[in-house]
Amino acid sequence: MTAETSQTLDRGLRVLKLLADTDHGLTVTELSNKLGVNRTVIYRLLATLEQHALVRRDLGGRARVGLGVLRLGRQVHPLVREAALPALRSLAEDVGATAHLTLADGGEALAVAVVEPSWTDYHVAYRTGFRHPLDRGAAGRAILAGRRPDDELETGYVLTHGELEAGASGAAAPLLGVGGIEGSVGVVMLADSVPDQVGSRVVNAAQEVADALR
DSSP: OOTTSOHHHHHHHHHHHHHHTOSSOBOHHHHHHHHTOOHHHHHHHHHHHHHTTSEEEOTTOOEEEOTHHHHHHTTHHHHHHHHHHHHHHHHHHHHTSEEEEEEEETTEEEEEEEEOOSSOSOOOOOOTTOEEETTSSHHHHHHHHHTOTTSOOSSSSEEEESSSSTTEEEEEEEOOSOTTOOEEEEEEEESSSOOHHHHHHHHHHHHHHHHHHO
8 A cells, every 4th residue: 555545445445356256245254354454344344335336235244246336337348449449440441351349248248349441342240239149259259268368279369150140250369468358359251261361460459459458
């Protein structure tokens, strides 16, 4: 802690992080032990967080993340989209294909940013808000690959053909090293396959987006 930071706010944020990392919630005693602070302090922190719906406590006294966190989370997508757009525009123009940033949303892949190339005669229409299962399509498969850092992709990207749209091929690379965000950057094009150089460019774009989000 430095003179410019708030110890109380720091503790409150640490409480939220601890609760976010558990499915069964934590008791006041468990939080007190994990943070190394008095139970009275934990009671006060939880009471304050409950007032803002960021924490809820069940009948057994276990604290869990509250629904108020969802309202905060809705504002994350616009910020992520804004940070990713420059890299996506460059990618779309360079390869002449629709570029997209996709994030994991439960068991689905959600397109949060899409950029279409300006100079092509035709390209695949791919709209923001499009959802599909994580295990279908290059974007979702790349996110799943990013969950297995020990099983590195040989090329750094995932290729698919016709899984989401007949005649369309996709390439996507996972976002790596971005805390709290599971996502991928990819392109989709009307072709039988994606050229190797396009796949490599997708990997570079994913790195650019990851750097922008750190």
